[in-house]
Amino acid sequence: MLRFAYYSVIFLLTVPLLFGTAIAALPAFGYFPSLGSNEFSLFPWRDLIEVPGITQSIMVSLLAAIVTPLVALVLVFLFLASASGSKLDVWIRRLVSPLLSFPHAAAAFGLAFLIAPSGLLSRLISPGLSGWERPPDLLIVNDSWGLSLLLGLIVKEVPFLLLMSLAALPQINPAQRIKIARSLGYAPVIAWLKVVAPCLYPLIRLPVLAVIVFASATVDVALILGPTLPPTLSVRILSWFNDPDLSYRFLAAAAALLQLLISLAAVCAWLLLEKLAMLLWRFWLDSGNRASAESFFYSIGRCAMPSVLLVIAGSLVALLLNAFAASWRFPSLLPTSWTLRHWTSTWNELLAPLANTLVISISATVTALILVVATLEFERRRRIKKTTALWLLYLPLLIPQVVFLFGVVVLAESVHWQANRSLVIFGHLLFVLPYVFLSFSEPYRQLDPRWSQVASALGASSFKSFWRIRIPLLLSPCLTAIAIGMAISISLFLPTQLLGAGRITTITTEAVALTSAGSRNLIAVWAVVQLSLPMLGFMTALFIPKLLWRDRAGMREIR
Amino acid sequence: MSQSRLELSDVKLSLNGKTLVEINCSVNAGEILTVMGPSGSGKSSLLAHIAGFLDPAFNASGVVLINGEDIGGLPAEQRKIGLLFQDPLLFPHLSIAGNLRFALPAQQSNKNHLISEGLKEIGLAGFEHRDPATLSGGQESRVALLRLLLSSPKAVLLDEPFSRLDSQLRREIRTQVFDKLRDAGLPTILVTHDQADADAAAGEVLYLA
Incomplete structure (x- = not known):
């Protein structure tokens, strides 16, 4: 058994x-017996190339695949470097599991309600700071470069990478490493980045690659926050797949294979980025620099995690307000009934x-x-x-x-x-x-x-x-x-x-x-x-x- | 009182071709054989082998006999060999009575009576429903010993069972454990670093290199 x-x-x-x-x-490649197509052919690919806006769809997927893990990883590392052992650290550690359980779709909706032109943030500054009496005519959510999609992905992946890092850290005994580096004259944040980060990264590499693949191919987050004209490749695959006209299945299949190639390409690009980062890091390590930029890294690290938390908390509040609001005219911060x-x-x-x-x-x-x-x-x-x-x-x-x-x-x-x-x-x-x-x-x-x-x-x-x-x-x-x-x-x-x-x-x-x-x-x-x-x-x-x-x-x- | 006898006949343990332990001995009922040696000399592996928990990375040869019967082919739970570790290892999710009942054979009648009598004997009458975490170090050791005895083993292995205790308590618990094991007529093997343990055991002493 x-x-x-x-x-x-x-x-x-x-x-x-x-x-x-x-x-x-x-x-x-044109082979789909149940649709009566028994021969191999390249027509699905020809169709795919001719789909309007396909390049844009691909670019947005690639951008999300690289920027999401990069920003999330930098934020997580700077946070760990600057907050290890502090009260903030203890506090965040308690929150990370419930944060992770926030489903992608709900988080994306919450974020949309937070940052939309008529969302909570815009109400917060209106009309006092912005002078807006009605929602501004801006395309914030569903913007064509997928920036709101990126924000949504980053906010969701930061807790994921943080949890993975926290789980891996005990294996490499960071406190002891930091002590030794500090006794050699390195400031704490620099010490963390020089002696802990390079050993932590290999331990969380698989989760990072998973983030790349997820970001490049997410469907639900992209449906909610991603661009619409044209949507990301993953969203288009789904709509072709669900098309009542079954001949779209060929196009969907070619696009799915393209999606796999894009995810692979993103992973390869990331591996190159790793090599480059390694080179720079080694150069920085050899420089013997002990304290410069300490306060810069420190302040980013200390702000990063509370900001992510704030965005998530704001999204949650936006969801709750919308779920119970009867009338809520634009510039007022809270519903009136x-x-x-x-x-x-x-x-x-x-x-x-x-x-x-x-x-x-x-x-x-x-x-x-x-x-x-x-x-x-x-x-x-x-x-x-x-x-x-x-x-x-x-x-x-x-x-x-x-x-x-x-x-x-x-x-x-x-x-x-x-x-x-x-x-x-x-x-x-x-x-x-x-x-x-x-x-x-x-x-x-x-x-x-x-x-x-x-x-x-x-x-x-x-x-x-x-x-x-x-x-x-x-x-x-x-x-x-x-x-x-x-x-x-x-x-x-x-x-x-x-x-x-x-x-x-x-x-x-x-x-x-x-x-x-x-x-x-x-x-x-x-x-x-x-x-x-x-x-x-x-x-x-x-x-x-x-x-x-x-x-x-x-x-x-x-x- | 069952009178049993534990024999190790040409028992040899090796790891990656390197021989760790070679032992040939026999322990009679109520006797305590002390095995001493530096860390890494294979003392604990020897106990693991006798109890049936040896890591398959080791090569073991020779026979372990209880009352002349080879127990080598039996799974650990059928060998009837009691174990005491350095930590008392009372199951933290069970009460004291739950821990003791776990040791009693399923078909045993009168379980509650046996448990309360046993607790009375070790000076812990009425402790049935206590949380193991609330006991002192000495009390925990005594409950662990009682639990072992209630499982009616035929032989006992002690793996540095007193090293956790401070010196005063160590003497007291050591005397109690040895007395109980002798009274029960159990052949015992004790692994220790402490010469005082070996002296108190007052039996044969083997030094492993």
Whole structure:
């Protein structure tokens, strides 16, 4: 059984992805038997080149792919360099998990409501500072260079890279390194950048690459914040894919392959950038510079994280205000009257997607958890040393979703697996699995082996020692892994949309679908529901162990 | 009282072709064999081998016998070998009684009675529902010993079990542990750095290089 789980994890992480990508490539060269096209041809590519504005779409995707990780990484590193050990640091560390659970779509809507011409920020400075009596005629959200898209991506990826860095830091013992560097005369921030950063970066390189791929190919954030004339390549792929005229499938496939090339190109560009940064850094290191620019780096680092927090908090406030506002004329900062009408009128429409969301996220997460625990237990019993290579876990995050999901849809159609909830759950499993594995594997492997040894020395079978000792001791990280898995599933847009053929609606798909048509108030209601679900999950994961172990002081130290 | 006997016959442990431990000995009921040696000499690996937890990276040969029966093929939970580590390792999510009940064989009758009698004997009467985290170091050690005895082992391995305690408490706990193990007629192997432990054990002493 354990062996079966172990190999199914490896299967799930590789086969659908690689096979899906390969299958997606076939229609791109004109081969699509179910549409009666049995010969290879380059016509989809000719069509693609002639699509108006395609260059612009590609440029925006590339820009997002490079700028997002660059800015996010600089902000995270400068923050860690300047705030390590301070009160700000402790405070941010507590906030980073809930921040991460903020779904992309909800965050993007919140940001849009914050920075739009009639948004919260503009109201804040109007009419006093700006003199605006009515919303200015500016294209801020959906701007053609994707700047608001960039902002939305950066705000979401900073907490992600921060969490990954915080998880990796203990391995390299930063405090000791800093002490040595400071005793050699280096100012603290410079010391961090010179002796900690270069060792931290390799440890978070895979997450950084995942950010590049995500930024280059995001669909939901780009639908909400990205340019519309023309939209990003990923958005166009989705619309071609969903076109009732099935011949658009060829174009969609060629574009999906192009998307893969763009993500690859962005990754290659990033690798070059790494080399360049390495060269500059070495030059800087050799210069022996100990203190200059210290205060510059320090002030950016100290401001960076609170600014990101402020943007996120502002987005949240903007969402809440919109969800309860009755009348809210432009220059006034707050609504003049409040109402529950948006909620009562939406309630009936919310129920079915809510039920779908819960069923899908719980099924995918529970399946993922069972597979992960069985794999880890197999590893432990066979004393396999971390065979599940890390890059394997990142594979679903390193291939653009839109590319391999396209292939998975074609594959499912060819075996007559109808687009239904089980197919969506399967798709979610592919994305939930890596996160559950990443969050649960370290606590599981680090649990003191003597607990199990004592249990078996007392005569407990492996079964008994697993259920009575290991699982209870690991309850807290286990619940956290469940909360993370559910948060990931709840926020997934594209897998639900593509694998459900638009017929399986979740909170996320419904919220994103409102982008073009819906009123702000309705969007806000859906976004608030979308973001409260993961929050509730994380709160439950914190609360259950506190309740269960309230009389067990020793359980507070076991991690 | 079961009278058992633990024998190590030509037991040899090696790692990457390098021999760490070669031992040939027999420990009678109520006797304590002390094994001493510097860190890395393979003391703990020897205990892990006897208990059934040896890392497969090691090569082990020879036979471990309890009452003449080879236990080499048995999984750890069927070997009936009790373990005491440096830390008492009381399961933090179970009460004291929960920890003790975990050790009792499933078909054992009268579990609650056995537990309360056991606690009375070690001077902790009425501690059933206490949180293990609220015990003092000495109390924890005594509960760990009681837990081990309730699992009715046939032999006992002690892996530096007193090194965590300060010197006064160490003497007291050491005496209690040794007395109990002798009374129970258990063959015991003690691994330690402390000559005073070896002296108190008053049995054969083996030095590993």
